[in-house]
Amino acid sequence: MQLRPGEMALMRQMALQLAGISLDDSKGYLIETRLGPIAERVGCTNFNELYFRTRYSANKELLQDIVEAITTHETIFFRDGAPFEALQYKLLPEVIDARERLGQPRKLRIWSAACSTGQEPYSIGIVLHELLRDLKGWDIQIIATDIAKATLQAAERGIYASHDIARSAKPALMKQYFEPVDGGFRVVDSVRKLVQWRQMNLLEPFSGIGQFDIVFLRNVLIYFEAEPRRDLARRVGDTLLPHGWLVVGAAENLLDAGPQFVPQTHCRATVYQPKLVPAGKA
Ligand SMILES: C[S@@+](CC[C@H](N)C(=O)[O-])C[C@H]1O[C@@H](n2cnc3c(N)ncnc32)[C@H](O)[C@@H]1O
Known part of the structure; x- marks a missing residue:
């Protein structure tokens, strides 16, 4: 699923609301690769629909899947020593x-x-x-x-x-x-x-x-x-x-x-x- 004009701003707002995460415009690939499959799974045909689904939905599982997808979990034992x-x-x-x-x-x-x-x-x-x-x-x-x-x-x-x-x-x-x-x-x-x-x-x-x-x-x-x-x-x-x-x-x-x-x-x-x-x- 590809981002259409104006949808990056909506996704940015969604990430801020759900996790306080600030996504800049360079993160378009992250939205398309990580959130696209979630949007399709719940029957959304574009990111605009996904945005309104998260705003007005009480589907906790969907919200959690989105948080999981927009957060970066890179870590390592004894990181940086x-x-x-x-x-x-x-x-x-x-x-x-x-x-x-x-x-x-x-x-x-x-x-x-x-x-x-x-x-x-x-x-x-x-x-x-x-x-x-x-x-x-x-x-x-x-x-x-x-x-x-x-x-x-x-x-x-x-x-x-x-x-x-x-x-x-x-x-x-x-x-x-x-x-x-x-x-x-x-x-x-x-x-x-x-x-x-x-x-x-x-x-x-x-x-x-x-x-x-x-x-x-x-x-x-x-x-x-x-x-x-x-x-x-x-x-x-x-x-x-x-x-x-x-x-x-x-x-x-x-x-x-x-x-x-x-x-x-x-x-x-x-x-x-x-x-x-x-x-x-x-
Ligand atoms: C890059 S990892 C850092 C892990 C570890 N602290 C380290 O330094 O290796 C960032 C973690 O922050 C979590 N995170 C992001 N936003 C968060 C928030 N608003 N509240 C709590 N945890 C958050 C992510 O889910 C992710 O697991």
């Missing part, structure tokens, strides 16, 4: 020290806020095992959220093809924390049980999500327009505990999100501590 080094050697040790100083229980809450097919939260779980070994006496929660339901279901299964495992830059850890099963390799139970999954649109209020020691908000800000992106950064900042850290993607920064977002570099990763506003910046 540096943030996971920073997690292991700087962020977690400091969070643990801060909690100990305050006499708090041995608890850690970490949010992977656009977790795609699960490589990011599982990589976080592996780092926790590497740092704290058997995790005895620790209450650890990794909350993994994404807007795309089928993607989240795949993440929860925790089974990956051999090429997904091979793409990781940490082959020794992949060997240690994955076991062969029918259809690929499954992340071991001791890591899998640390993760809780939740479908969530980041541009809507985070109802009941709670407070976190560390948030990974990586490779998702790039899809949003400036104001919702700034608002998201501030709301995510608000979910952090006073000693909490925020990690964004290698191609992302929070320079325009407010004075509380002062970049720090640790282990070559850019991270933020928005609750610790430097004097004179508040």
